[in-house]
Amino acid sequence: MKVLLIQPPIEDFYCTSIRLYPLGLCSIAAAISDLCEVAILDAAEHHKPRKLSEHPFPELKNFYQPHLRSPLSLFSKYYRFGLTDEQIKKAIAEYRPTVVGISALFSAYMALSIHMAELVKKVNADIVTIVGGLHPTLSPESVLASPDVDYVIRGEGETPMATFIENLASSKKMILSDIPGLCYQENGNNKINPPSVETDINRLPSHRLLPPKSYLMYGKSYSFFLASRGCPYRCQFCGKAPFPYRQRTLGSIEEELHVHAQRGIEVLDFEDDMLTFDVRFFHDILAMLKKFEFNICAMNGLSPSHLNAQNLKLMLEAGFHKINVSVVELSSSILKSQSRCHYGSFFELLPCLEHESVTVEVHFIIGLPRQSVDHILDLILFLAQKKVLLGPSMFYPVPGSALWSDNEVPFKYCRSSIMYPAYFSRLTIITFMRLIRFINFCKNLVDKLHQNLLLSELLGSAHLFMTPEIYHIITHLCKQKRFLVWDKKDQDFREESCVLEIMDRFFQMLKHKVIRGYKTNHQLKVDL
Known part of the structure; x- marks a missing residue:
């Protein structure tokens, strides 16, 4: 039996390519590699973007125009980042899979994931299609509504996918409802299982299925890395599925580090939801990293409330060259209203980094409930005076968050590039974003x-x-x-x-x- 795992292309005004390493598909592949032949088709990464003549957001045409140029403007053109439909169909036909698993991580791109299932069925209607990821976990019914999707997996997909493949190959069929996380239609009715949660997270992902030189960060080969899964917090604005916080064993972490060293990986990006939550565990990981020569960053999961001078010192010694810290907001009352832990004294630690080569990027959100114009301006000007890069995120309601209500927002609007006018007008948000670009422009000039x-x-x-x-x-x-x-x-x-x-x-x-x-x-x- 052959199984093909697909990461779909992305269509948007921009794409941060270094955020597209398909670690989840590598983990699925590892779970089923003993049961079948498996391959990954990354239809999004390392492919030249193609400009699309139209985009589905007419309300943005007055703001994003392809003939306008400025270093402070936001976006102008709408692209497809990844393979064409014909290239994808050709790859499917050549591999001749029995089952195709399709990733659907982001609600904004749900339509593209469903379109992948449509392409699969056009190649061969007998191929079984399964869609999994964050969006199907939160909204399985919206995915099952497609006639080209046979099954949905909710939650972490290793055990459900392995059980499904095993059942498909067996002469003794299981009751489908007994497969954890599996959702499907029966007699026109949706059969929805609760999300699956992995009890053993120590299996090494099948990174070998990806060519290292195709995934570059700052011109160096990179890989995503997870030392833990789940988040102990439930911020109001976050749409992550509420999985429990679990740590991998230090032995499995060190084994995977050796695999990356042997593959010639130069940069590791930790993608844990809360890498610094358990300080002792974090220190053990940092001590382990010192044995290697990776450049390390964490574009996700560094909470300022868990950082101190000792942690920063150990991070630099371990090889961190960029520190992304999510402060969300400076106002403690707004943070409290969002169930977000306070940033504490993080900015008092910045002098510790002034004479280091490490880059600090501070992430914050524009457009949260209760924010005022002065709140945002105070935040921008405060960060302008610090040795940090400003990393703004635009608030938009996301499925699964406390600020989401059903049918409030079409899924395609769940993305930063739309500047969704939830609590500020779109023009207000765009004004803030251009001012932030001006601040970062000046910071870059001063450095040069x-x-x-x-x-x-x-x-x-x-x-x-x-x-x-x-x-x-x-x-x-x-x-x-x-x-x-x-x-x-x-x-x-x-x-x-x-x-x-x-x-x-x-x-x-x-x-x-x-x-x-x-x-x-x-x-x-x-x-x-």
Whole structure:
């Protein structure tokens, strides 16, 4: 029996390719490798994006236009990141699988996952299609509504998939409802099982099914890594399934580290929901990492409430070169209303990192309930003065979260690029995002120039290291407090829409403050 596991393409205004390593499919493959022949078709990663002529969001056409150019604009074109339909069908036909498992991690891209099932059935209607991932776990009925989807797996898929494959090959068939996490239709009715939770999480994923050189981060081969599963917290805005927190054994972690070293992996990205939750466990992992020579980052799961000077020191010694910290918000009352643990004294620890080469990226959310315009501006300007990169996330309701109500939002809107107007207007959110891009633009300039400057001095010489268009856009913003954009079609500048009150308030609050680099200790003093 042959099983093909597919990661679907993505269609969006942008895609962070380094977030697409199909670790979940590697784990499924490991669970069934003794039962069948298995392969992974990554139809999203390491494929040149193709511009699509249309996108399904007409309300964004006034904001995202392909002929407009500015270093502070957000998006312009809509892409397909991954293989074409014909390439996918050809790969399926050549492999000739009995079963195809399809990943559906994100609600925003659910339609593409279902479309993969449609392509499978076009190749051969007898191929069994199974869809699993976060979205089917939270909303199995929406996936089973497709006539091309035979089964859905809710929860962690290793045991359900292995049991299903074993049952398919056996002459003695199980009752389908006895397979953990399996959902299906029977006589027009949905049969929904509760999500499956793995009791043994120490099996090593089948990374061997992926070519190392096809997954690059900063030009180096990388892999995702999990030391634990589940999260002990239930933040109101989070749509993660409520799986219990579980740790792998240190022995299995070290074994997988050796596998990556042998494969030539240079960068490890820890994707735990809460890597620092158990401090002793975290310290054991850091001590183990010192035996290797990986560059390490954690783009997920570093809670500031669990970081201290000792942890930071050990992280640097272990090989961390980038630290992504999720503070969500500075207001303790808003954090409490979202059931989020407080960030504590994390920013008091930043001086410990000032003379280190490590990059600190601070993630926060724009558009939460109870946030005000001044809340967001205070947060942006506070971070502008720190040696950190600003990493904003736009709030949108997601299935499974406490802020989601059924049928409130079409699934396709559950993505950052839409700037969903939940508690702020879309124009307010876009204004904030452009201002944040301006702050990060200035931080990058300060680091490149390697000197302390006044903003007036910078603008006086900026034409020496900026294109004429960018120079005019930045100068106009600093002096007139308005966004400009270069219109390629008309070969002229024009103002971009924004919330004028926010612009005026931002520059009023910014005056006489500094914008600090995120890689160096140099700073830009605002004197305009």
